[in-house]
Amino acid sequence: MKAFSSLLLFVALVVGHSVGAEFSKAVTVTQKLKTTTSWDGKPVVYPAGEAEVSAMIIEIAPGGETGWHLHPVPSFGLILEGELEVCLAEGRKQVFKAGEAIVEVVNTLHNGRNIGTSAVKLVVFYAGTKDVPLTQRQGN
Numbered sequence: 001m002k003a004f005s006s007l008l009l010f011v012a013l014v015v016g017h018s019v020g021a022e023f024s025k026a027v028t029v030t031q032k033l034k035t036t037t038s039w040d041g042k043p044v045v046y047p048a049g050e051a052e053v054s055a056m057i058i059e060i061a062p063g064g065e066t067g068w069h070l071h072p073v074p075s076f077g078l079i080l081e082g083e084l085e086v087c088l089a090e091g092r093k094q095v096f097k098a099g100e101a102i103v104e105v106v107n108t109l110h111n112g113r114n115i116g117t118s119a120v121k122l123v124v125f126y127a128g129t130k131d132v133p134l135t136q137r138q139g140n
Contacts, residue, residue, distance in 0.1 A: 082120030
């Protein structure tokens, strides 16, 4: 239950909603993201099937890359530290910096690269479907 409460607070911080509850004056909510599209402009569409939400903290060393991959499900993240450049196979690029939120591209081949001098650290939430992989590497 504590993990669920933490997730609700994170959602409130990311999308700027109080999740149907008023917080005390000791809690500040700063909207980081509110959108209906991923960063490449395509609509966010939740997958059909039994919902499964996953959360991860991902770290990328300076100069490191994720390798070309795609996500068959929507994912949403917050850059905690560093600068992340995301490149699409078609050539379009977007840079995300510490404090910025990202709605990742879905079913679109892309590569993430740390373009800074310190580690990139981001927290990512996947709105997936049970038994469906969150990431597919190029060639798999």
